[in-house]
Amino acid sequence: MEQYRIPDAPVSMFYIHDFITEEEEQAILQSIPAKRWVSLSHRRLQAVPTRLTATNTLLASPLPTWLTVPIVSRFNELGIFEGAPHGVNHCLINEYLPGQGIMPHEDGGAYHPVVATVSFSGSLVLDVTEKGASIPRDGGADANQDGPKSWRILQEPRSLLVTVGAAYDDTLHGIADVTEDVDLNKHTVANWNLLGDTQSIEASQGRNERTTRISLTYRDVKKVSTIGSKLFGKAKG
Ligand SMILES: O=C(O)CCC(=O)C(=O)O
Numbered sequence: 001m002e003q004y005r006i007p008d009a010p011v012s013m014f015y016i017h018d019f020i021t022e023e024e025e026q027a028i029l030q031s032i033p034a035k036r037w038v039s040l041s042h043r044r045l046q047a048v049p050t051r052l053t054a055t056n057t058l059l060a061s062p063l064p065t066w067l068t069v070p071i072v073s074r075f076n077e078l079g080i081f082e083g084a085p086h087g088v089n090h091c092l093i094n095e096y097l098p099g100q101g102i103m104p105h106e107d108g109g110a111y112h113p114v115v116a117t118v119s120f121s122g123s124l125v126l127d128v129t130e131k132g133a134s135i136p137r138d139g140g141a142d143a144n145q146d147g148p149k150s151w152r153i154l155q156e157p158r159s160l161l162v163t164v165g166a167a168y169d170d171t172l173h174g175i176a177d178v179t180e181d182v183d184l185n186k187h188t189v190a191n192w193n194l195l196g197d198t199q200s201i202e203a204s205q206g207r208n209e210r211t212t213r214i215s216l217t218y219r220d221v222k223k224v225s226t227i228g229s230k231l232f233g234k235a236k237g
Contacts, residue, residue: 017196019160031066104174
């Protein structure tokens with residue numbers, strides 16, 4: 001994974017462009033159930049297999065095949081969830097229209113500290129901000145001696161972003177509710193050198209006009225109850 005490490009970001013973020021092919025992207029998009037969306041104020045969401053309980057417990061049920069093939073075997077080849085007690089057992093599907101986003105937040109203690117996000121359709125900027133002073137200060141897109149540091153990570157369609165360890169524990173992440181990301185260049189985008197296509201951004205003077213973007217965030221929920229598999233039986237593919 002070392003070659004995919006985002007150099008100026010918190011020490012433990014990785015970016016791989018073209019993690020899936022266009023054909024795989026289309027097949028997965030077409031498999032997302034149209035009727036399971038939950039509308040929130042600034043995006044819509046599906047939790048697979050289900051939402052966590054009030055005690056952050058997952059009622060265990062296998063993920064459907066369209067979510068795991070080919071993505072989870074590629075995670076395994078890269079060792080992304082090595083050390084996670086259950087491997088991948090949960091996936092959140094988020095959809096953002098232009099002008100939608102998600103408030104800065106942390107994913108918290110319900111999950112093993114590894115998140116793997118695969119992006120679909122549009123590109124957008126994920127804003128990552130230091131929570132405290134515990135991340136090594138080894139440079140960054142927005143270095144600031146006084147306040148918390150922040151980084152802009154451009155997520156292209158078909159890319160994978162992996163957040164582990166200190167980046168998981170010590171930063172907040174959010175997506176601005178704008179219709180366009182601006183001022184994108186090698187100085188402001190932490191993963192610029194890892195992007196698949198910088199030319200089109202340069203050609204549009206550092207602008208990324210938002211279109212609908214879908215993300216799949218794969219995780220390992222720490223607390224699992226097997227009552228779920230008894231209730232729901234085998235997952236549908
Ligand atoms: O869509 C994304 O890339 C981020 C999603 C996210 O932050 C979350 O589901 O907690």
